[in-house]
Structure formats: C-alpha cells, structure tokens
Amino acid sequence: MKIKSFGKKVLFFGILLSLLLPAAVGARAEAAGFQKVKNGTVYIQKNGTRKKGWLRVGRRQYYFNRKGIMQTGWVRLNGKWRYFSRKSGFLVKNKTIGGKKIDKNGVLKGKFVVVIDPGHSGVTAGGVEPLGPGSSSMKSKDTSGTQGRYTGVPEYKTTLTIAKKLKKELTSRGYKVILTRTNHKKPLSCKERAMVANKAKADLLIRLHCNGSESSSAHGAMTICTTKNSPYVPELYQKSYRLSQKVLDSYVKATGARKEYIWETDSMSGNNWSKVPTTLIEMGYMTNPAEDQKMQKTSYQKKMVEGLADGIDAYFTNLKP
Numbered sequence: 468m469k470i471k472s473f474g475k476k477v478l479f480f481g482i483l484l485s486l487l488l489p490a491a492v493g494a495r496a497e498a499a500g501f502q503k504v505k506n507g508t509v510y511i512q513k514n515g516t517r518k519k520g521w522l523r524v525g526r527r528q529y530y531f532n533r534k535g536i537m538q539t540g541w542v543r544l545n546g547k548w549r550y551f552s553r554k555s556g557f558l559v560k561n562k563t564i565g566g567k568k569i570d571k572n573g574v575l576k577g578k579f580v581v582v583i584d585p586g587h588s589g590v591t592a593g594g595v596e597p598l599g600p601g602s603s604s605m606k607s608k609d610t611s612g613t614q615g616r617y618t619g620v621p622e623y624k625t626t627l628t629i630a631k632k633l634k635k636e637l638t639s640r641g642y643k644v645i646l647t648r649t650n651h652k653k654p655l656s657c658k659e660r661a662m663v664a665n666k667a668k669a670d671l672l673i674r675l676h677c678n679g680s681e682s683s684s685a686h687g688a689m690t691i692c693t694t695k696n697s698p699y700v701p702e703l704y705q706k707s708y709r710l711s712q713k714v715l716d717s718y719v720k721a722t723g724a725r726k727e728y729i730w731e732t733d734s735m736s737g738n739n740w741s742k743v744p745t746t747l748i749e750m751g752y753m754t755n756p757a758e759d760q761k762m763q764k765t766s767y768q769k770k771m772v773e774g775l776a777d778g779i780d781a782y783f784t785n786l787k788p
C-alpha cells in the first residue's frame with residue numbers, strides 16, 4: 468500500500484517536472500530512453516552507445532557531434548549552416564538570429580560573407596586620411612609594407628598569395644568571399660579597404676599582413692583589434708576580440724608559429740573604419756630568416772591557410788546573436 472502511493476508521487480512529480488521544463492532536451496531525451504552523462508550535453512542510448520548525429524524528440528531536432536556532444540549555436544553540417552538553441556540545443560527554424568535569416572528547414576539563407584584584405588599593394592596609395600570616422604588626426608593612406616630580408620619577396624605579394632588561397636579554402640567551406648584587391652596594380656587606402664567590407668555588409672573582415680623587426684630573432688604571429696574604449700566602434704569590441712582570439716589560436720596551432728599576443732589598439736585606420744567585426748593578423752616576421760623562408764613554401768602556406776580558415780570557422784561556431 469505504501470509503495471504504491473510512493474510510486475504515484477514519483478509519477479506525479481515526474482509529470483510536474485516535465486511540464487516545468489518543456490524545452491529542456493534533458494527531460495525530452497530521457498523520456499525517449501536516453502541517459503544524460505555530462506553537463507546536459509552527452510547522451511547515452513539504451514544500448515550504452517553515445518548518441519551521434521541527429522536526434523528527433525517530438526517536434527524538436529538535436530544534433531550530436533562525433534564525440535556525442537550536443538551542438539549549440541551555429542554549426543555547419545554538410546556545407547549548410549544551422550543554428551541550434553544555446554539554451555536547450557534544438558534546431559531553430561523560420562527565425563532571424565543575429566540578423567541572419569533561417570528558413571523553414573532550419574538552414575541559413577544565403578551565406579556568411581567574409582572579406583579578405585591582402586595588406587599593401589604594388590602601388591602604394593599616397594596622401595593621408597582620417598584615422599577613423601570623425602577623427603581630426605590624419606594618417607598615411609597606406610605604406611609600402613615590409614619585405615623578405617632573405618627571400619626578397621615583398622609583403623604585398625605574400626599577402627595576396629595567401630588571400631587567394633584562403634578565398635579558395637573558405638569558398639569550399641561554404642562562405643561567400645570578397646577580396647579588397649586581386650592584383651598589385653591597385654592602390655588602396657586603409658579606409659577604402661574597410662569600405663569594401665562595409666559595402667558588402669560582411670560578417671567579418673580579415674586583414675592579412677606580415678611583420679618586420681629590426682631584430683632578426685623576432686618571430687611569431689599576432690592579431691590586432693580595436694579596444695573596448697574605441698572612439699569609433701566600441702560596439703564591435705567583443706566580436707572583433709573573439710575573432711582575433713580564434714584566428715590567432717587556430718593559426719599558431721596549424722603552423723606551429725610562436726604565439727605572440729592580441730594587440731588591442733585604436734591606431735589602425737583599416738580597423739577603425741570597418742563597421743563589421745575585424746581582425747588584422749601579422750602572419751610572421753619577414754625579417755626572421757626561418758619565418759621569411761617558411762612563408763614562401765607551398766607546404767607551409769597550406770598550413771597558414773588552414774589555420775586562418777579554422778579560426779574563421781571557430782568564430783562563426785561561437786557567434787552569439
């Protein structure tokens with residue numbers, strides 16, 4: 468008699484709990500025979516294996532990666548971007564998330580747009596322009612950049628080589644890619660480079676550069692973004708910082724280059740004029756013998772491109788609306 472009423476209580480509270488948590492994947496998945504094992508993200512099926520791939524519970528759809536981790540936020544599956552609720556992991560359909568439209572099947576309409584700016588050019592833009600919108604301080608429109616102390620290859624050639632390869636890689640990963648220049652004859656000011664991204668309403672701008680130092684021992688990679696107190700784009704700080712972080716981390720992981728740091732500064736006109744999340748990467752020192760020579764090798768360039776593309780993927784995967 469006592470056992471029976473205890474069972475009823477459990478059933479009652481069970482129903483109450485599932486009513487209180489209608490959106491939680493936990494209650495739904497557990498009701499469907501899954502067992503949660505870690506932070507509400509990994510599920511084990513009745514047969515003891517981790518759930519991988521799609522899971523449908525009622526009307527909701529969830530997705531688990533190869534490790535059985537439930538995916539949240541933006542995820543690219545078979546070349547299509549989808550958005551899974553950050554709170555409970557279900558596939559979002561027919562909604563606009565962070566200005567991006569998602570169709571009735573839960574697929575991003577159109578593509579994420581990436582603008583790549585290959586730093587400098589064969590013809591340097593002369594004269595000056597404001598450091599940022601509304602600024603009275605003027606800065607050179609562009610500089611000639613550095614060059615390989617050992618290979619003799621100019622920075623502007625290296626940045627365009629990498630930009631073209633990165634465009635190919637990102638296009639194959641499903642992005643729409645625009646280059647600010649495709650040859651060495653076009654002079655471009657830093658402001659004009661940013662305007663390409665603004666006009667395209669890009670989702671991000673990545674500026675490619677190589678570093679130079681008086682000391683030949685200086686080596687490694689760094690990224691540059693605006694500060695949280697930027698007089699021009701304070702609202703972009705978090706996204707630009709995270710983009711700088713993801714790109715730098717992935718780049719050093721892929722290339723094995725020394726990780727310098729993320730430089731937060733409001734002294735870069737190309738970053739200041741951009742109305743979209745922006746990072747500038749110094750991919751290596753052309754004044755360092757090993758790095759100068761490596762950056763001209765096809766095998767190393769492949770790693771550079773992979774690192775940059777992985778960083779961009781990681782940025783979108785972590786993008787918060």
Ligand SMILES: [Zn+2]
Nearest residue numbers: 586612676677
């Ligand atoms: Zn440069």
